[in-house]
Amino acid sequence: MFDQLVIDALDFVRSGKSLQGNVPLLNLERLRDYLTNSAGELAYLVTGLLDERDRPLLKMSVNGIIDLSCQRCLEKIEYTLDVKTALLLARNEDELSRYDEDMFVDAIYASNELDILALIEDEVILSLPVSPRHEDTAGCHPSTGTGIHEAAVKEHPFTVLASLKQSH
Ligand SMILES: [Zn+2]
Structure with missing residues (x-):
């Protein structure tokens, strides 16, 4: 079985760590609801660093090919995922609400038990097209x-x- 991937977020940044690997689509239960089949896997890279203002940051990229369902004909559409995101790590509630007001940054609470796979899944789901359709109507x-x-x-x-x- 596939283990959960849990990190101490601030420690991860402090020691400049990074995590790279593949996660089977089968293990991403929430994402599977959007897919016509859950064969295959996603490649991810998560890096901890400080931004130009010395704020702890997680950089994340996720790549892979998934099969979404066309909203016009319900047949599959091969969709290439190329998610790149940077999340500031808020050290407390104040910081988190301050970051949330800033429309130019995304932030999460810097948990010491941060579930990386759940985070990857969140970001992938957020990146999906709202209403995927075949570009060519003849494909429907x-x-x-x-x-x-x-x-x-x-x-x-x-x-x-x-x-x-x-x-x-
Ligand atoms: Zn279609």
Whole structure:
């Protein structure tokens, strides 16, 4: 089984650590709700550092290919994830609310038991398109199919009527 990945956030930054690895999509239960299949994995890199104002920061990047479901035809869309984010680590509630007011930064509470995989999953879900669709409408198979089906239904009574008239 896959272990949880828990770090002491400030200690991670203080010692300039970084974590790199792969996480199977199967282990990301919340993300799986958005996927048409959960085969494959995501590659991640998390680095602890201080920003230009000496504030503790976690830099994170997540890459991989996932299958989202098209909102028009519900078939799969291959989506390339390329998430890059930087999160300031707030050392207390005051700091956190101050960071939250700043629209240019993202911040989280600097927990000493920070669940890295949950954080990765959060950031990936936030980065997903709200309403994924095939860019090319021709890629939406069922909607093309419905079009043909409707045409056939409409044509049918007319053809029958036409042949009745002819027989008279
Ligand atoms: Zn589609």
